[in-house]
Amino acid sequence: MFWTSYLLAVLAIVLAWPVPILLSRAQWPARSPFTAMLLWQAIALAGGLSMIGAMLVYGLEPIGDNLLAGLRGLAGMVLFNAPTTALGFWHLFALSAAALLTAHLVFTLLLTYYRIERQRRRHRELLALLASPSTDGPGTVVISHDSPVAYCLPGGARSVTVLSDGLMAALEPAELRAVLIHENAHLSQRHHLLLWAFAAWRQALPWLPTTRLAQEAVSSLIEMLADDVALKTESKATLIKAIAIVASGPAGAPGSRLDFNDAGMPSAADGIVDGGLQGASGGAGSARTTASRVSRLLSPKEPLPAPLRALVLAACLLLLAVPTALLIVPGLLG
Numbered sequence: 001m002f003w004t005s006y007l008l009a010v011l012a013i014v015l016a017w018p019v020p021i022l023l024s025r026a027q028w029p030a031r032s033p034f035t036a037m038l039l040w041q042a043i044a045l046a047g048g049l050s051m052i053g054a055m056l057v058y059g060l061e062p063i064g065d066n067l068l069a070g071l072r073g074l075a076g077m078v079l080f081n082a083p084t085t086a087l088g089f090w091h092l093f094a095l096s097a098a099a100l101l102t103a104h105l106v107f108t109l110l111l112t113y114y115r116i117e118r119q120r121r122r123h124r125e126l127l128a129l130l131a132s133p134s135t136d137g138p139g140t141v142v143i144s145h146d147s148p149v150a151y152c153l154p155g156g157a158r159s160v161t162v163l164s165d166g167l168m169a170a171l172e173p174a175e176l177r178a179v180l181i182h183e184n185a186h187l188s189q190r191h192h193l194l195l196w197a198f199a200a201w202r203q204a205l206p207w208l209p210t211t212r213l214a215q216e217a218v219s220s221l222i223e224m225l226a227d228d229v230a231l232k233t234e235s236k237a238t239l240i241k242a243i244a245i246v247a248s249g250p251a252g253a254p255g256s257r258l259d260f261n262d263a264g265m266p267s268a269a270d271g272i273v274d275g276g277l278q279g280a281s282g283g284a285g286s287a288r289t290t291a292s293r294v295s296r297l298l299s300p301k302e303p304l305p306a307p308l309r310a311l312v313l314a315a316c317l318l319l320l321a322v323p324t325a326l327l328i329v330p331g332l333l334g
């Protein structure tokens with residue numbers, strides 16, 4: 001298992017540094033956002049699996065020729081008081097690090113979910129007091145505020161799209177339809193689940209470049225995916241104007257996050273929920289996203305050719321298959 005641990009370590013390093021940096025600088029994700037989204041997910045999953053697997057395999061090396069044999073040997077030590085003299089200091093350290101990292105990732109994922117649900121519950125309670133139903137369709141409410149605000153609050157059957165009366169006054173009917181279609185696309189495509197996972201990953205490993213780059217990229221890609229849904233029924237000019245109007249709100253204007261400020265209006269929390277068409281109100285990251293979305297609409301390019309998309313999808317499968325095979329296949333063959 002010596003070489004397996006080193007191969008997994010090399011893969012973890014590659015997926016933690018050069019690969020996400022190169023992908024974040026690439027231009028093609030804007031042409032095929034769904035394909036790029038899959039690739040970011042594959043990088044995150046394969047990187048985490050390789051990181052934990054490298055430490056686990058190295059730690060178990062003295063007590064097994066493969067992962068399964070090593071785990072059986074470790075179970076004997078833990079459950080049946082078998083001798084532990086075969087494990088040196090660094091092997092015990094690697095096993096402890098693997099266990100702690102796994103627990104840390106799972107705990108952060110659950111803690112992030114708990115915080116999101118708590119914020120959403122508080123958000124819904126305040127919306128029940130501050131918002132009124134909209135005539136633009138079920139699941140849409142209006143808050144009284146002069147700044148242009150549009151966002152969605154996920155919650156299964158309780159999901160709502162929130163608009164401000166300032167936004168409704170500023171938009172033409174077609175532009176308002178584009179906003180609603182955009183926000184409903186976030187809900188129907190379950191984008192909040194992606195944002196939850198990548199937000200938790202960043203909170204768990206804030207020092208890892210992959211986590212920051214991945215969260216920023218995913219936040220931008222889901223906006224592009226929602227834009228593409230809106231473009232099926234509305235024109236590019238209509239969508240661009242809607243984005244520009246919403247982004248014209250003052251910096252720090254109430255926006256599309258899960259928390260409320262003392263005035264009872266939504267304010268930026270921790271970037272877990274999508275920014276909808278809020279644009280620059282969400283800060284520098286949202287401003288960059290807005291700029292990239294508008295640029296994409298003004299200078300449209302053809303999606304990646306089918307062979308290239310297939311190549312990227314094959315790379316996603318390979319990223320997931322390689323660390324899994326390195327961990328499991330030797331034990332099955334042995």
